[in-house]
Amino acid sequence: xxxxxxxxxxxxxxxxxxxxxxxxxxxxxxxxxxxxxxxxxxxxxxxxxxxxxxxxxxxxxxxxxxxxxxxxxxxxxxxxxxxxxxxxxxxxxxxxxxxxxxxxxxxxxxxxxxxxxxxxxxxxxxxxxxxxxxxxxxxxxxxxxxxxxxxxxxxxxxxxxxxxxxxxxxxxxxxxxxxxxxxxxxxxxxxxxxxxxxxxxxxxxxxxxxxxxxxxxxxxxxxxxxxxxxxxxxxxxxxxxxxxxxxxxxxxxxxxxxxxxxxxxxxxxxxxxxxxxxxxxxxxxxxxxxxxxxxxxxxxxxxxxxxxxxxxxxxxxxxxxxxxxxxxxxxxxxxxxxxxxxxxxxxxxxxxxxxxxxxxxxxxxxxxxxxxxxxxxxxxxxxxxxxxxxxxxxxxxxxxxxxxxxxxxxxxxxxxxxxxxx
Amino acid sequence: xxxxxxxxxxxxxxxxxxxxxxxxxxxxxxxxxxxxxxxxxxxxxxxxxxxxxxxxxxxxxxxxxxxxxxxxxxxxxxxxxxxxxxxxxxxxxxxxxxxxxxxxxxxxxxxxxxxxxxxxxxxxxxxxxxxxxxxxxxxxxxxxxxxxxxxxxxxxxxxxxxxxxxxxxxxxxxxxxxxxxxxxxxxxxxxxxxxxxxxxxxxxxxxxxxxxxxxxxxxxxxxxxxxxxxxxxxxxxxxxxxxxxxxxxxxxxxxxxxxxxxxxxxxxxxxxxxxxxxxxxxxxxxxxxxxxxxxxxxxxxxxxxxxxxxxxxxxxxxxxxxxxxxxxxxxxxxxxxxxxxxxxxxxxxxxxxxxxxxxxxxxxxxxxxxxxxxxxxxxxxxxxxxxxxxxxxxxxxxxxxxxxxxxx
Amino acid sequence: xxxxxxxxxxxxxxxxxxxxxxxxxxxxxxxxxxxxxxxxxxxxxxxxxxxxxxxxxxxxxxxxxxxxxxxxxxxxxxxxxxxxx
Numbered sequence: 001x002x003x004x005x006x007x008x009x010x011x012x013x014x015x016x017x018x019x020x021x022x023x024x025x026x027x028x029x030x031x032x033x034x035x036x037x038x039x040x041x042x043x044x045x046x047x048x049x050x051x052x053x054x055x056x057x058x059x060x061x062x063x064x065x066x067x068x069x070x071x072x073x074x075x076x077x078x079x080x081x082x083x084x085x086x087x088x089x090x091x092x093x094x095x096x097x098x099x100x101x102x103x104x105x106x107x108x109x110x111x112x113x114x115x116x117x118x119x120x121x122x123x124x125x126x127x128x129x130x131x132x133x134x135x136x137x138x139x140x141x142x143x144x145x146x147x148x149x150x151x152x153x154x155x156x157x158x159x160x161x162x163x164x165x166x167x168x169x170x171x172x173x174x175x176x177x178x179x180x181x182x183x184x185x186x187x188x189x190x191x192x193x194x195x196x197x198x199x200x201x202x203x204x205x206x207x208x209x210x211x212x213x214x215x216x217x218x219x220x221x222x223x224x225x226x227x228x229x230x231x232x233x234x235x236x237x238x239x240x241x242x243x244x245x246x247x248x249x250x251x252x253x254x255x256x257x258x259x260x261x262x263x264x265x266x267x268x269x270x271x272x273x274x275x276x277x278x279x280x281x282x283x284x285x286x287x288x289x290x291x292x293x294x295x296x297x298x299x300x301x302x303x304x305x306x307x308x309x310x311x312x313x314x315x316x317x318x319x320x321x322x323x324x325x326x327x328x329x330x331x332x333x334x335x336x337x338x339x340x341x342x343x344x345x346x347x348x349x350x351x352x353x354x355x356x357x358x359x360x361x362x363x364x365x366x367x368x369x370x371x372x373x374x375x376x377x378x379x380x381x382x383x384x385x386x387x388x389x390x391x392x393x394x395x396x397x398x399x400x401x402x403x404x405x406x407x408x409x410x411x412x413x414x415x416x417x418x419x420x421x422x
Numbered sequence: 423x424x425x426x427x428x429x430x431x432x433x434x435x436x437x438x439x440x441x442x443x444x445x446x447x448x449x450x451x452x453x454x455x456x457x458x459x460x461x462x463x464x465x466x467x468x469x470x471x472x473x474x475x476x477x478x479x480x481x482x483x484x485x486x487x488x489x490x491x492x493x494x495x496x497x498x499x500x501x502x503x504x505x506x507x508x509x510x511x512x513x514x515x516x517x518x519x520x521x522x523x524x525x526x527x528x529x530x531x532x533x534x535x536x537x538x539x540x541x542x543x544x545x546x547x548x549x550x551x552x553x554x555x556x557x558x559x560x561x562x563x564x565x566x567x568x569x570x571x572x573x574x575x576x577x578x579x580x581x582x583x584x585x586x587x588x589x590x591x592x593x594x595x596x597x598x599x600x601x602x603x604x605x606x607x608x609x610x611x612x613x614x615x616x617x618x619x620x621x622x623x624x625x626x627x628x629x630x631x632x633x634x635x636x637x638x639x640x641x642x643x644x645x646x647x648x649x650x651x652x653x654x655x656x657x658x659x660x661x662x663x664x665x666x667x668x669x670x671x672x673x674x675x676x677x678x679x680x681x682x683x684x685x686x687x688x689x690x691x692x693x694x695x696x697x698x699x700x701x702x703x704x705x706x707x708x709x710x711x712x713x714x715x716x717x718x719x720x721x722x723x724x725x726x727x728x729x730x731x732x733x734x735x736x737x738x739x740x741x742x743x744x745x746x747x748x749x750x751x752x753x754x755x756x757x758x759x760x761x762x763x764x765x766x767x768x769x770x771x772x773x774x775x776x777x778x779x780x781x782x783x784x785x786x787x788x789x790x791x792x793x794x795x796x797x798x799x800x801x802x803x804x805x806x807x808x809x810x811x812x813x814x815x816x817x818x819x820x821x822x823x824x825x826x827x828x829x830x
Numbered sequence: 831x832x833x834x835x836x837x838x839x840x841x842x843x844x845x846x847x848x849x850x851x852x853x854x855x856x857x858x859x860x861x862x863x864x865x866x867x868x869x870x871x872x873x874x875x876x877x878x879x880x881x882x883x884x885x886x887x888x889x890x891x892x893x894x895x896x897x898x899x900x901x902x903x904x905x906x907x908x909x910x911x912x913x914x915x
Contacts, residue, residue, distance in 0.1 A: 035879055037850075037900045042878060046848075074898070081699045109880050121862045121873035131877030132897060135850035138857055221871060222862075352875070353882060355868040369460040372467055372572040380643050380722055380882040380893065385875075402697050403724055407643060407882075407893065410684075411717030414706040416699065643893045679867075720893050 005031040007306045008099035013041020014292050015284025015299035016105035017059045022303025030069045035076045045134045079403035081416045094412035101279045101306035108285035110245035114350050115343040116216040122223025126245035130156040140164030142240040147171040147214045149334045150247045158202040171212040182333040250286045256401040273302035290327030351386040353379020367396040428454045428612035436466040437762040439618035440578035445766035447585035458593040462575030465620050468727020473567045477530045481784030489764035505570035507678045512651045513561040520656040524561040538563045552713045599746035618751040621728035631790050635729040636689040643720040646680035670705045672712045697724045731755040739768050739785040750787050836905035851896035852884045864910035
């Protein structure tokens with residue numbers, strides 16, 4: 001079965017919703033595909049109508065009311081069976097979607113780095129635990145240590161506290177002087193400054209350790225305690241949950257599968273959020289980590305441009321500029337320090353899907369050689385977790401992306417339409 | 423670079439090159455293996471690792487049966503190092519015609535001393551309940567198995583290295599008399615040069631009667647116990663030996679990890695390794711037709727590889743008149759993993775001018791008229807006739823394939 | 831509050847509508863979803879459908895991502911803790 005859209009948006013986070021809204025408001029037939037049960041992406045997880053952010057609610061109520069917008073939730077893009085087509089898997093079926101213009105708003109995931117004990121039940125990403133908690137994961141009364149890097153840690157801690165978690169600390173690996181500079185630079189973005197002050201209030205009383213990072217997680221079958229480097233010292237902190245993430249990585253698999261060029265780790269886009277492939281756009285974290293405000297601004301530009309409204313799109317560009325500077329300061333402040341590359345022991349697992357250890361991997365000199373001999377990267381995560389980790393640990397670059405870009409039911413691939421028929 | 427005199431240069435460290443290097447080094451020859459990529463990363467990594475007796479003709483049966491015996495010795499007491507599994511093969515008969523073909527196959531294999539069991543429909547479903555209803559039966563060949571070829575290639579190469587062989591990571595730009603020219607401009611000289619570069623052999627010697635046949639493979643997540651044997655349709659034989667056109671065949675394998683490997687496909691006239699969505703769809707539709715529950719399994723990865731195919735479907739093992747001192751160990755098409763060990767033994771026997779366990783004649787490169795066999799030997803001083811260039815390859819290969827040229 | 835009843839490893843549990851299967855598993859007191867290849871028990875890591883650690887069997891279908899699956903009434907969930915898959 002084929003479904004046609006003028007503008008197809010992949011991802012229903014802030015960028016995707018803003019893009020869909022802009023395109024739909026100008027009469028385009030819009031489709032939005034998202035792999036979660038509810039729209040909102042990560043930052044508005046649980047549904048835009050549930051968020052305090054008024055922008056989420058406005059976007060959502062307009063989109064819901066629009067007859068020319070179709071949402072496909074719990075749906076994943078598998079691959080492109082033919083030009084201008086995507087095969088999408090829903091919980092029980094597979095759809096072939098045709099588009100005039102495609103907007104990739106697939107957001108970001110966390111950089112998770114291996115350390116001894118990171119595979120213990122109870123150790124999650126920082127954004128990971130926030131996402132789980134928003135889905136009802138019980139944190140009430142649990143002692144939680146939030147660690148890693150980035151302003152996300154504060155938002156995570158606040159969310160967890162709201163849900164009754166007992167925060168034993170926040171450990172940020174960036175040194176204090178960089179954090180101070182970043183804090184000062186927030187003056188350039190008053191809303192961000194206001195947000196940080198709010199967070200500071202919400203987190204009053206929670207110990208905050210700069211220049212600190214996790215050395216190891218301890219426990220038999222589940223997490224019991226965490227050994228932490230705090231400045232020059234080491235501390236052991238008893239806790240039930242460790243929420244540890246080192247910042248965000250753009251989800252670029254779909255863009256790569258379509259042949260789009262990257263700039264470093266993110267998708268290359270021009271002034272109008274156009275990718276290097278015709279009729280493909282990228283907005284939000286995928287084209288550079290920069291937070292919700294940038295994502296909304298970029299989404300709007302992309303949506304207008306995809307609708308063929310370049311003049312309006314260019315006018316919207318100026319709203320984006322302020323947030324670009326913020327994005328640059330983010331990257332600089334929270335860059336992972338060198339010690340994080342040296343945390344794994346020889347028996348620390350690096351590829352979690354195939355249980356391949358650091359000791360096995362460091363004998364190889366390339367991703368491909370390691371993959372063939374150890375199976376690192378051949379598991380269901382398709383090298384997403386270990387690919388990022390081995391990039392940091394060994395400087396390896398993963399292979400080209402192949403279909404399917406997520407695990408796909410064989411029946412979905414078998415059901416792909418013959419693109420020569422309608 | 424390499425200082426001491428080299429006896430044998432082996433071009434290619436796939437399963438064939440690695441097996442040849444191992445066999446030659448074990449005989450005391452000084453071997454240098456040249457491989458531009460990771461060991462075992464070409465067709466060796468792309469195939470299914472099926473160790474299977476194939477009986478489309480007597481020569482193929484002799485080679486694969488002999489090689490399977492060698493595999494059992496190699497795997498020996500440490501099957502897990504090769505991820506070896508004696509899963510057996512069931513050749514699935516969809517109808518009475520195919521069941522009759524299965525019976526003929528059973529007779530041939532039994533006459534060759536290979537254990538096999540003809541299955542009626544009830545027996546087939548007792549063994550593999552996931553197969554779709556309405557099939558006629560099948561043939562179970564118990565001695566067949568599987569390995570994980572990149573590991574086997576590595577193991578063979580490491581044995582060669584322990585016997586004094588050297589591995590050079592370089593690209594061969596050209597093959598010369600008694601040596602090679604490398605990409606960095608340097609030359610290596612040796613008494614013998616063995617070309618074991620698979621689908622890339624033709625780039626070094628365009629006159630070789632080799633055609634690339636692209637194949638796709640799919641692997642799923644882990645579903646232990648989903649099927650017990652490698653399952654191949656008897657119609658595979660029709661597909662495998664087609665000389666043109668794209669085709670798919672039902673071929674499904676349970677890996678020891680519990681993952682299901684799904685093949686197979688054949689395409690001509692392309693050397694592009696990009697995965698083609700339309701072929702994936704076709705292959706899966708066909709496979710699901712045989713095993714409906716396959717539709718529910720999660721596919722994790724798809725990839726493609728190139729088989730090196732000769733016009734008569736038999737490999738090239740033996741001396742090549744195109745260069746002095748040149749030997750071929752290539753053109754194994756879809757049977758490279760299985761026949762690698764026998765290839766190495768036959769090649770070694772020829773270099774040492776000994777008899778091998780089976781006749782070498784059917785695989786000699788000289789069977790293709792323009793490739794005259796050089797009198798083989800360590801002292802090579804017989805003047806050779808230069809071969810004619812083999813320019814317009816595909817049509818000629820097709821003609822030979824359809825006619826199934828018989829060995830001299 | 832809308833409650834949903836489902837079974838996890840043959841034990842019945844009641845959760846609020848909108849709860850993810852991963853969360854429901856954690857609510858049983860044991861958040862562990864699967865056993866890794868070398869036999870370690872694992873629980874969800876990334877919370878967003880990337881890491882594949884949260885895979886469980888849902889209504890007979892293996893390798894489902896519990897962190898992205900909302901609980902439904904009558905759902906039969908089997909964790910993969912017992913398997914080595």
